[in-house]
Amino acid sequence: MKKVFASICLVALAFLLIYLFLPVLRYGFGGFALILLLLLIIGMILSLGIKSDSKSKKIVLQSKPNKLFGIGILLLLIYLIVIPIITSATIFHTSSYQKLIGEVKNGVKIGNHFEPISIDKLRVVDQKLAYLLGEKIIGSQPALGSQIDLGEFSIQKVNNELYWVAPLLHSGFFKWLNNSEGTPGYVMVSATNERDVRLVQTINNQPIKIKYQPNAYFQSDIHRHVYFNGYATIGLTDFTFEIDESGKPFWVITTYDKKVGFSGDDATGILVVDAQTGEIKQYSISVAPTWVDRIQPTDLIETQLNDWGEYINGYWNFSNVNKLQITEGMSLVYGKDNKSYWYTGLTSVGNDESSVGFVLVDTRTKETTFYKQSGATEYAAQ
Numbered sequence: 001m002k003k004v005f006a007s008i009c010l011v012a013l014a015f016l017l018i019y020l021f022l023p024v025l026r027y028g029f030g031g032f033a034l035i036l037l038l039l040l041i042i043g044m045i046l047s048l049g050i051k052s053d054s055k056s057k058k059i060v061l062q063s064k065p066n067k068l069f070g071i072g073i074l075l076l077l078i079y080l081i082v083i084p085i086i087t088s089a090t091i092f093h094t095s096s097y098q099k100l101i102g103e104v105k106n107g108v109k110i111g112n113h114f115e116p117i118s119i120d121k122l123r124v125v126d127q128k129l130a131y132l133l134g135e136k137i138i139g140s141q142p143a144l145g146s147q148i149d150l151g152e153f154s155i156q157k158v159n160n161e162l163y164w165v166a167p168l169l170h171s172g173f174f175k176w177l178n179n180s181e182g183t184p185g186y187v188m189v190s191a192t193n194e195r196d197v198r199l200v201q202t203i204n205n206q207p208i209k210i211k212y213q214p215n216a217y218f219q220s221d222i223h224r225h226v227y228f229n230g231y232a233t234i235g236l237t238d239f240t241f242e243i244d245e246s247g248k249p250f251w252v253i254t255t256y257d258k259k260v261g262f263s264g265d266d267a268t269g270i271l272v273v274d275a276q277t278g279e280i281k282q283y284s285i286s287v288a289p290t291w292v293d294r295i296q297p298t299d300l301i302e303t304q305l306n307d308w309g310e311y312i313n314g315y316w317n318f319s320n321v322n323k324l325q326i327t328e329g330m331s332l333v334y335g336k337d338n339k340s341y342w343y344t345g346l347t348s349v350g351n352d353e354s355s356v357g358f359v360l361v362d363t364r365t366k367e368t369t370f371y372k373q374s375g376a377t378e379y380a381a382q
Contacts, residue, residue: 006046006174012041022227024235028258030080037076044069060348073152087261091315096260098311101304107360123162123191127153130164131187133197137187138168141199145247147175149184149215154240155191156293157330158247162191162334167241167249168273176217182209182276186249187243203247210249210275214239222251225278226271231255235265238297241275251277254297255282265303266294267366285365293340294363298330301342301361309346323349324356332363339364346370 006259014035023031047066090097125133130153138145149171153164168183170176185208190196201208212222219225222239238254253271268294269284285295309324317323327345334340341360348356357372 006043009299010043010046013042014039016318019224022223022232024233026233026235028262030064030234030262032083033076033079037073037080040072040076044073048260079311083133084262088263090311093260093264094172094311094315097264097307099308100264100266101301101308101361101368102366103368107369125164125189125191125194127155129163129194130191131166133189133194134164134166134187137197137199144184147171147179150187151213151215151241152227153187153189154294156242157334157338157340158188158243158291159245160338164189164191165241165243167210167213169210169213171215173217176215176220180211180216180220181247182211183213184208184210186210186243188243200247208249208276210250212273212275212278220272222253222275226253226273226280229278229280231271231280231282236271237265237300238294242292244289251275252292252294253294254300256297256300265300267300270295288364292364294332296342296361296363296366300325300341301366302330302344305346305359305361309349320348320350326359327348327355333360335360 012191016030017035017038021031021035023029023035025032044065047069048064050076067152086092109172131150134150134153138150147170148168151167151169153166155162155164157163158165165186165188170179170183185199187200188196188198188200211220213220214222216222219228223236226236234260235256235257236253238252240252241249242247242252251271251273253273254267255271256265259266267285269282270288272281272283272289272292273279273318283289288295305326309326311317312322312324324346327347329344330344332340333343340363342363343360344356345358346356348354355373357370359368359370361368
């Protein structure tokens with residue numbers, strides 16, 4: 001009877017841990033294996049039949065540990081420690097890491113990506129200013145401001161105009177409990193006109209309710225909603241709030257896979273989730289909707305660019321010959337045909353750390369172009 005009860009407790013604990021931490025159920029991801037390892041250790045301890053001797057006041061083991069638990073723990077440790085070293089260690093797979101960004105083309109004319117723009121189209125509002133302007137319009141409505149938090153602003157093109165867009169999010173558990181049908185809309189701030197600030201709460205005279213979001217709980221949590229609707233075996237990252245050309249709100253989630261054993265994260269496509277209904281659609285990179293501005297997450301691109309520059313002459317290049325590294329931070333910029341790019345500067349690795357140019361990475365296809373600007377400061381390159 002005790003064994004049955006212990007088994008039920010372990011199963012319940014397993015479900016609770018999966019529900020809370022949402023591990024990817026796939027080779028190359030370690031989260032689920034860690035949960036199994038914890039469960040096996042707990043199971044081994046329970047199988048020992050630990051008892052306290054009242055006379056000697058010592059802990060007494062009534063039985064030996066079950067060998068199956070020991071074998072399971074050993075196999076999981078091999079999976080979590082040994083296999084990643086063999087399949088993912090940089091020293092063994094330098095070339096794979098260096099080539100993960102793909103072909104880096106040498107740019108000749110910056111005009112191939114950008115055309116001169118009029119003064120009234122220049123971006124004059126950055127993310128910090130957009131947040132301040134967004135807070136101001138929220139603060140003008142006291143009843144709303146006490147119920148919600150303003151989410152993170154992301155820049156995107158809407159009907160060929162640049163806007164910073166951020167969702168209204170629940171400000172706590174009890175606020176979500178009292179308003180579980182969703183928060184009432186989002187904020188748009190023009191990137192070219194600081195007077196153009198909008199609190200959007202309706203579309204076609206229908207109220208907006210952002211039910212699925214990161215500040216919701218249980219099945220309304222955007223990650224949990226996606227995970228338990230058929231995407232537990234796919235790596236998910238970069239949950240970005242975007243709107244389509246009609247103003248309808250969505251969450252755009254990048255799907256990714258491991259290209260070098262347990263490492264080498266690389267985007268494979270996106271999930272587009274209706275923020276109101278929870279409807280999920282999956283797209284590969286080549287067929288993603290045109291209104292989606294970013295498929296390639298910044299952290300993945302930064303890592304791949306740094307690996308490309310770090311291992312340009314192999315792993316044993318301790319003299320730093322021709323080594324490159326990106327400057328701090330990446331910016332989203334827009335070029336011809338409404339295409340968007342991640343922009344970052346490149347510097348040499350070594351004593352001088354001088355700027356050698358800058359890189360543009362297509363935020364959808366990952367096509368990368370390197371513009372050499374030897375000796376220039378990054379500001380001058382921009």
